[in-house]
Amino acid sequence: MTRKKPTTSTSTSPVPTTADTATTGGSGFGPKLLVPVLVGPLLNPINTTMVSVALAPISRDLGIGASQAIWLVAALYLASAVAQPTMGKLADRFGPKKVFLTGLVIVGVAGVVPEVLTGFGGAVTARVLIGIGTSSAYPAALTTLRQHSARIGKPTPPLVLGALSITSLVSAAAGPPLGGALIAAFGWHAIFLVNVPLAVFGIVVAAMWLPSDRLRPRDAEQLPVRTALDPLGMVLMTSTVSALLVFLLDLGAGLWWLLAVAVVLFVALVLWELRATKPFVDVRLLVRNGALSRTYARLFLTYLLAYTMTYGFSQWVQDVAGYPSDVAGYLQLPAAVVAGVVSFVVARRTAVRRPLVVAALVPLVGAGLLLLLHAGSPLVLLLVVPALFGVPQALASVSNQAALYKVVPSEYIGTAAGLSRTSIYIGAIAASSLIGGVFGQAPTTPDLHVLAWVMLGVGVLLAVLTLADRALARADAR
Structure with missing residues (x-):
């Protein structure tokens, strides 16, 4: 059965009113539009990395091992991997402002969950809710910008567009030092509670300054909600990622039947999406648009490296090198500085290929330096290694986002933006699985070196994929 060709969408474009001008500034993209657009997307990355310095104290406080604590990482990534494209789909359908505000409410509620549900279960529940709530911001922001x-x-x-990447990058890189400071001052519960004031601020500025959803272009097809959202596709996507995650997070258990289930679900997902009128994951577009597919692959590999470094290094620094959680966070502060500076510089340029080539090569140097680390390594080396990984995060985030914005149809931008984040989160899930499998109950220096060798292999694959991609040169020529 072939999929019906969708009717061409039409849109109404109201003349900007005085209120619109006040909101967006004379250039059309003023501070009142950009503040909520930039504030929202920082919540997800800062929560993804802030927990890296909390894993060791949470493990000690709750009496759990490193392999169990890593579920605090994986829970948010699993929720985000599914929720990002879902929120993008909802933003495309119902409007980005509604979706954004709903997500912020969920984040605010999640911040107090560990105070009510004490113990490991409450912390995991909060991380899932944070993943769902914060997933609304990035696809809603890109949809808002494209529609505006x-x-x-x-x-x-x-x-x-560069500023959107910069805020996400800097917040992700600032997560460990912020988390370390909060834990040192108030305990690990603070990394959850800090979401409450952040969510309230986001709700206020978004409610006041984001353009009304009534101004957005309307889809001429007016398909039923069930058809437009593809709920079966969402369920199959969620089930596939969940089965794969559980298998990867406990490789030692030998749950090979779960891998088989994941493969069957993936095949079912592809077959269904080829038939769906409005597919949740547009398989035809991914096959037809090789540049988009390779963008997702680059994001996956880059962030597999980045998050293996962030979480693996942080646990090793605390449990082996003997640094407290706040110092472990400060050791990653150079990554925040480097990411911010590099992303600001590259955001002012239109080139795509050269930054991505550099982003593919620098991790090879960083992984090589990881092989030199030991319990008595000098402080300068412990600062240089994280700083190196700030470079590829900045370059890959800004340049891949620019490539995405160029190659994706307007009506698909929200979903495509969500899927780009899903690629990142699957990379993070793979990193969590790798760390959990290698570290076991507690990390050692030989374990860290095993991670470094794996990272070298992944880095080589990323470099080959980037250097061989001719579409990047064509993107620079546009």
Whole structure:
């Protein structure tokens, strides 16, 4: 059965009113539009990395091993991997402002869950809710920018798109030092409670300044909600990722039947999406648009490296090198500085290929330096290694986002943006699985070196994929 060709969408483009101008500024992209657009997307990355310095104290406080504590990482990534494209789909359908505000409410509630549900279960529940709630921001932000650009008849400035990546990058890199400071001052519960004021601030500025969803272009097809959202595709996607995650997080248990289940579910997902009128994952687009598929692959490999470094290094620094959680966080502060500076520089340029080539090569140097670390390594080396990994995060995030924005159809931007984050989160899930399998109950220096060798192999694969991609040169020529 072949999929029906969708009717061409039409949109209405109201003339910007005085209120619109006040919101967006004379250029069309003023502070009142950009503040909520930039504030929202920082919540997910800061929560993904802030927990890295909390794993050791949570393990000690709750009496659990490193392989169990890593579920605090995996729970958020699993929720985010599924929720990001779902929220993008909802933003495309119902409007980005509604979806964004709903997500922020969920984040605020999640912040107090560990205070009510004490113990490991409450912490995992909170992480799942944070993953779902924060997943609304990035696809809603890109959808808002694309719709606003169409409405005012001006392209989104590259610096605005770059700023979106910069805030996400800097917040992700700042997560460990912020988390370390909060834990040192108030205990590990603080990394959850900090979401409450952040969510409240986001709700206030979004409610006041984001454009109304009534101004967005309307889809001429007006398909039923069930058809437009593809709930079966969502369920199959969730089930596939969940089965694969549980298998990867406990490789020692030998749950090979779960891998078989994941493969069957994946095949079912592909077959269904080929038939769906409005597929949750547009398989035809991914096959047809090789540049988009390779963008997702680069994001997966880059963040597999980045998160293996973030979580593996942080646990090793505390449990083997003997540094407290706040110092472990500060050791990753150079990564935040480097990521911020590099992303700001690259955001002002239009080139795509050269930054991505550098992003593919630098992790090889960083992984090589990891092989030199031992319990008595000098402080300068412990600062340089994380700083190196700030470079590929900055370059890959900004340049891959620019590539995505160029190659994705307007009506698919929310879902595509969500899937780009899903690629990142699957990379993080793979990193969590790798760390849990290698570290076991507690990390050792030989374990860290095993991670370094794996990272070298992944880095070589990323470099080959990037250097061989001719579409990147064509993107620079546009």
